[in-house]
Amino acid sequence: MMQRSVTLPDENATTALGQCINAARPRFGSVFLHGDLGAGKTTLVRGVLMAAGHEGPVRSPTYTLVEPYTLNGRSVFHLDLYRLADPEELEFIGLRELLDAGLLFVEWPEQGAGVLPEPGLSIALAGDGLSRQAAIAWDEKQWPALADMLESFS
Numbered sequence: 001m002m003q004r005s006v007t008l009p010d011e012n013a014t015t016a017l018g019q020c021i022n023a024a025r026p027r028f029g030s031v032f033l034h035g036d037l038g039a040g041k042t043t044l045v046r047g048v049l050m051a052a053g054h055e056g057p058v059r060s061p062t063y064t065l066v067e068p069y070t071l072n073g074r075s076v077f078h079l080d081l082y083r084l085a086d087p088e089e090l091e092f093i094g095l096r097e098l099l100d101a102g103l104l105f106v107e108w109p110e111q112g113a114g115v116l117p118e119p120g121l122s123i124a125l126a127g128d129g130l131s132r133q134a135a136i137a138w139d140e141k142q143w144p145a146l147a148d149m150l151e152s153f154s
């Protein structure tokens with residue numbers, strides 16, 4: 001696993017990190033997004049989706065659990081497991097099919113422990129008020145372009 005920590009002074013920086021992730025995005029796999037409510041997980045996913053050309057709102061799928069997107073012909077799924085009662089429920093939203101179809105961004109992955117596979121990329125967001133810290137860990141085999149993309153963050 002590669003690791004890198006970056007400071008995100010404002011919301012635009014969180015969005016810019018999303019752009020880097022989009023540019024390095026593989027077709028399949030999963031991304032775990034850790035952090036408390038308001039840490040910026042959805043903002044980061046919004047940055048990824050907007051960089052890929054998505055227009056329109058991006059909200060946490062808190063009640064529907066999963067929101068599908070098609071970006072440049074590739075499937076991306078945004079999951080928010082905050083309200084998942086039991087990891088086994090992931091079967092009912094067709095987790096296996098989602099993993100076969102595209103890339104998953106998962107908020108509150110702790111709620112799917114034991115059922116979700118290991119992520120190729122995980123980002124832990126912390127801090128509140130004026131800025132955030134992002135602790136980024138990734139598998140170079142699954143995300144070979146990410147290290148170069150993150151160079152633009154000092």
Ligand SMILES: Nc1ncnc2c1ncn2[C@@H]1O[C@H](COP(=O)(O)OP(=O)(O)O)[C@@H](O)[C@H]1O
Pocket residue numbers: 008009010011012013014035036037038039040041042043044060107129130131132
């Ligand atoms: N780097 C940052 N510095 C300061 N505020 C940020 C930063 N990134 C995002 N925010 C703000 O923090 C809030 C994060 O909300 P959201 O992305 O919905 O969080 P989560 O999905 O983790 O609950 C938003 O109001 C956003 O504008």
Ligand SMILES: [Mg+2]
Pocket residue numbers: 041042060080107
């Ligand atoms: Mg959210």
